[in-house]
Amino acid sequence: MLRLSIYKNKLLILVFLIYLATASLAFAASYQLSPNKHIQIHGFASQSYIYTDNNNFFGNSSDKGSLDFRELGLNASFQAWKKLHTAVQILSRRAGEFDNGKIKLDFAIADYRIKQTSLYSIGIRAGRVKNPFGFYNDTRDVSFTRSGIILPQSIYFERTRDLSISSDGIQIYGHRDINQGSIQLQLFAAMPRVEDENTELAVLNGDKPGAFTGEPSYLGRLLFKTHDNKFKIALSDVLLNMDYEPTQSEAGFNGDASVQFHLSILSIQFTYAQWSITGEYARRKLDFKNMFSAYVPSFLSETTGESYYLQLSYHLNFHWKVFTRYDVLYQNKNDKDGSEYANNLAAIGVTKPAHSRFAKDMTVGIQWSINTSWMVQFEMHVINGTGWLPLQDNTNIDNATQKWRMASAAVSYRF
Amino acid sequence: MIKKIYNNIFSITIYLLFTLFLTTPLYAQNLLVHKNLSISSISQDKLRAIYSMRTRVWSDGTPITVFILNPDSAVHRDFCLKKLEIFPYQLQRVWDVKVYSGTGQTPINLNSEAEMIRKISKTPGAIGYISDKGVTDNVKIIDIQK
Numbered sequence: 001m002l003r004l005s006i007y008k009n010k011l012l013i014l015v016f017l018i019y020l021a022t023a024s025l026a027f028a029a030s031y032q033l034s035p036n037k038h039i040q041i042h043g044f045a046s047q048s049y050i051y052t053d054n055n056n057f058f059g060n061s062s063d064k065g066s067l068d069f070r071e072l073g074l075n076a077s078f079q080a081w082k083k084l085h086t087a088v089q090i091l092s093r094r095a096g097e098f099d100n101g102k103i104k105l106d107f108a109i110a111d112y113r114i115k116q117t118s119l120y121s122i123g124i125r126a127g128r129v130k131n132p133f134g135f136y137n138d139t140r141d142v143s144f145t146r147s148g149i150i151l152p153q154s155i156y157f158e159r160t161r162d163l164s165i166s167s168d169g170i171q172i173y174g175h176r177d178i179n180q181g182s183i184q185l186q187l188f189a190a191m192p193r194v195e196d197e198n199t200e201l202a203v204l205n206g207d208k209p210g211a212f213t214g215e216p217s218y219l220g221r222l223l224f225k226t227h228d229n230k231f232k233i234a235l236s237d238v239l240l241n242m243d244y245e246p247t248q249s250e251a252g253f254n255g256d257a258s259v260q261f262h263l264s265i266l267s268i269q270f271t272y273a274q275w276s277i278t279g280e281y282a283r284r285k286l287d288f289k290n291m292f293s294a295y296v297p298s299f300l301s302e303t304t305g306e307s308y309y310l311q312l313s314y315h316l317n318f319h320w321k322v323f324t325r326y327d328v329l330y331q332n333k334n335d336k337d338g339s340e341y342a343n344n345l346a347a348i349g350v351t352k353p354a355h356s357r358f359a360k361d362m363t364v365g366i367q368w369s370i371n372t373s374w375m376v377q378f379e380m381h382v383i384n385g386t387g388w389l390p391l392q393d394n395t396n397i398d399n400a401t402q403k404w405r406m407a408s409a410a411v412s413y414r415f
Numbered sequence: 416m417i418k419k420i421y422n423n424i425f426s427i428t429i430y431l432l433f434t435l436f437l438t439t440p441l442y443a444q445n446l447l448v449h450k451n452l453s454i455s456s457i458s459q460d461k462l463r464a465i466y467s468m469r470t471r472v473w474s475d476g477t478p479i480t481v482f483i484l485n486p487d488s489a490v491h492r493d494f495c496l497k498k499l500e501i502f503p504y505q506l507q508r509v510w511d512v513k514v515y516s517g518t519g520q521t522p523i524n525l526n527s528e529a530e531m532i533r534k535i536s537k538t539p540g541a542i543g544y545i546s547d548k549g550v551t552d553n554v555k556i557i558d559i560q561k
Contacts, residue, residue, distance in 0.1 A: 040520050077520050082478065087517035107517045118461075118474040130516045138516035145511045173518075177464055227460040229467075229505050271505070318492065318503065372486045372507065414511075 043074040046143040048410040054401035055386065056393040058096035061406070069410075070094040071141050073106065085111040091141055097392035098158060098198065106130075106141070107166050122174040130166045132186045132221040133236035134280055135267045137164060143412040147278065147311055147323065148365045149377050150408070153388040154307035154329035155265065155282045159202035162195040163240060163261075167217065181226040188219040192240055199242070201391050203259055203286075204295045209249050215241035215258070230271040238263040244291065255290040262287070274315040281308040283333075299344050306333040319369050327361040329387045355402040359387035374413055381406040444494055447532070447554045449541045452477070456558040463499050465542060467509045468519050473540060481522035482534055482543035490528075494544050498559055 050058050051065035059068030075089035088108045094101040107130050113123040130138040139145040140156055156164075169190025176183050192214040199212050223234040244257040262285040269278045284305040288296045309327035316322065330336045338357030345352045365379030386400045394400055446462070448454065452473060457465075464470040465479055472478055484491045486507060495503040513519030525531050528545040535541040536553035550556060 038520065038523065040514070042514050042521070044515070073515070075514065075517065077514070077517065079520075085519075089515070089517060109517045111518070116472055117476075118470055118472055121471070125518075130518075132516075138518075139512050142511065142515045145508060145515060175469060177460075177470070179460075182464065182469060227463045229463075229501055229509070274502075315502070315504065369504070 037079050039076065039078045041074070041076050042415060044071070044142050044144065044412065044414040045073075046071045046410055046412040048149055048408055050406065050408040052404055052406045054404040055389055056096070057390060057406055058098075058393060061096075061393075066096065068094055068096050069408075070101070071143065073141060075106075083113045083116075085109075085113070087111070093141060095158070096390060098161065098390060120174065120176040123172075125171040125173065126169075128166050128168050129171050129188065129190070131164060131190075131219055131238070132171075132188065133219060133238055133263065134265045134282075135232070135234060135269065135278065140165065142414070143377070143410060144375060144414055147313070148325065148363065148367075149379050149410045152280070152307075152309040152311070152325060152327040153361065154309055154327045154359065155280055157329070157388040158390050159388065160199070160261075162198050163192045163202075165193070167192050167214075167219075181224060181231075184221075184223045184225075186219075186221050190217055190219065191215075192217050192242065194242060198392070203242075205391070206295075208295060210244055210246040212242045212244055212259070215243055217241050232267070232269040234265075234267040236263075236265040236267070246292070250292060257288075257290045257292065259291070260287040260289070261285070276313045278311045278313070279309065282306070297344065297348065300341075303332045304334070306330045321367040321369070323363075323365050323367075325361075325363040325365075327359075327363065329359045329385070331357040331387055352398060353386070353400070353402070355385045355387075356389075356397065356400070357385075357387055359383060359385035359389075373415060375411070377408075377410045377412070379408055381408075444490070444498060444544055445547055445550055445556050446498065446544050446559060447535050447542070447550070448557055449535055449539050450553065450555045451539055452555065454557060456560050459498075459500070459559055459561045462559060463501065466499055466501075466506060466522065468513055468522065477540040480538045480541045482525050482531055482541060483522045484525060484528070484531065484544075486524070490544070490546050498544070 047067070048069040049065055049067055050061045050069055052061040054062055056062050059066030072092040073089060075087060077085065077087040079085050086109065089106040090103050091106040092101050092103045093099040105128060107128050109125050109127045109129055111123060111125045113121060115122045132138055134155055136146060136151050136156060140151055143149065167190030169188060171186055171188040173186045194212045194214045197207050200207050217240045219238045221234055221236040223232070225232040240261040242259045244259065246257065263282060265280055265282040267280040269276060284307065286303050288301045291301065307329045309325055311323055311325040313321055313323040332341065335341055336358060338354030341357050342352055342354040361381050361383045363379055363381045365377065368376045370376065383404050383406065385402060386397070389397065389400055391397055453475065461470065465481060468481065470479065486503060492503050495501055495506055499506070510521040514521055525534060528549055531543045531545050532549065532551055532554055535543050
């Protein structure tokens with residue numbers, strides 16, 4: 001019954017998408033209300049095929065491959081008054097055991113432009129707003145804006161996805177154009193979107209009886225780019241707070257349990273002719289307070305992870321792009337190979353593989369943009385380590401294979 | 416088997432070379448604005464900020480409406496490469512990020528140069544471009560200063 005309703009939702013979205021695609025062909029996706037007011041409707045759809053030789057990524061990919069990675073999105077934006085811009089997006093995402101395709105509200109924003117001139121702007125956004133961090137997080141579910149079929153998992157990993165994509169709160173933003181380019185700043189105070197099971201799996205390695213609740217959290221991003229778009233640099237900082245509310249069955253808590261996640265990212269991109277080099281470096285500090293030691297052993301109560309990647313892309317022409325990427329994740333920068341982790345756990349009688357604490361992914365890919373609406377992608381990954389392997393798709397993750405490979409293909413459409 | 420692979424590689428290479436060197440004809444271009452705007456020229460950086468949908472008002476406070484022709488058309492590509500000196504796919508990405516993060520809108524896509532002239536003449540604060548033919552008195556041609 002549940003499955004049926006999932007398909008019904010998908011079918012509805014698909015019908016809606018086809019309708020809008022047809023409508024957009026006829027009228028363009030922009031409806032003029034008055035000379036300077038427009039309603040715009042945009043959408044995207046993407047279907048991927050993923051095959052892994054070992055381990056699973058988005059569904060049962062190691063068997064015959066998986067078609068369980070599908071993204072459908074639809075958004076509308078509308079300038080209500082001269083200074084008030086509104087935008088809404090709904091998203092249906094099927095991604096292995098993570099996401100079942102249920103329609104979710106991705107963002108719903110009221111954006112008031114306090115001051116706007118030809119050189120700068122200051123404004124405030126309220127509602128469910130996309131979390132601004134790194135170069136890609138704000139649009140991570142739109143294949144056309146990604147750097148490949150999947151984003152570098154060291155930074156844009158799936159495990160804490162629900163916390164990452166958008167939050168409910170208030171954002172202050174502004175930009176200023178200078179001679180060399182433009183500076184943009186976003187400051188966001190928000191309540192994170194905690195989704196019980198996925199959050200517990202990501203943070204506590206299992207679905208526990210109690211529940212996490214989101215606490216006020218803060219995000220900020222400062223970005224500079226040159227007018228010609230050839231150089232971009234961004235600094236992002238995220239401070240995410242959650243409390244853990246235990247149930248009565250969870251004896252052993254002696255105070256308020258909480259988790260603080262502090263993420264800092266430096267992002268840089270250079271473009272020269274058809275070449276571009278993109279790199280991002282991230283530090284992730286995970287801090288547990290008063291957490292039940294059976295869930296988080298004391299030696300893990302404060303860890304700092306490190307992630308980085310470097311991607312080189314080349315546009316052969318308007319239609320073809322090739323890229324290569326090297327992507328590295330360390331769950332603990334002081335225990336990069338995970339040996340201390342495995343040994344410390346072994347000492348308390350728990351067996352966990354050291355390779356679950358890191359991942360090094362070498363990727364090559366090719367992208368064919370048939371036109372502005374259609375895109376086909378293909379990519380290959382050679383991966384050492386299981387640091388970002390989805391727990392949901394790999395129920396027996398402690399027996400996961402350290403060295404694995406993944407090939408994927410995707411077709412995407414947007415209007 | 417080897418021969419088949421060889422043949423495939425050969426045909427893919429030919430296809431790539433073909434698309435790579437299939438050059439589009441050069442279109443002389445006119446940058447157009449609504450005739451009530453008091454400007455006669457614009458800097459290239461300002462034009463880039465406007466086409467990136469970042470600068471949304473003219474210096475006199477009039478809201479800017481940005482028009483483009485079909486993004487897959489030779490005229491649009493030529494406008495990006497020759498006037499903005501930005502690759503069309505880079506500009507497209509800037510618009511995508513605005514639209515799919517809910518922080519802005521894309522330029523308005525028009526079907527023909529005749530429609531471009533008609534829309535610009537009817538929309539105060541409008542900006543657009545056409546290849547050099549068909550400019551009428553209802554719109555104003557402005558220069559780009561690099």
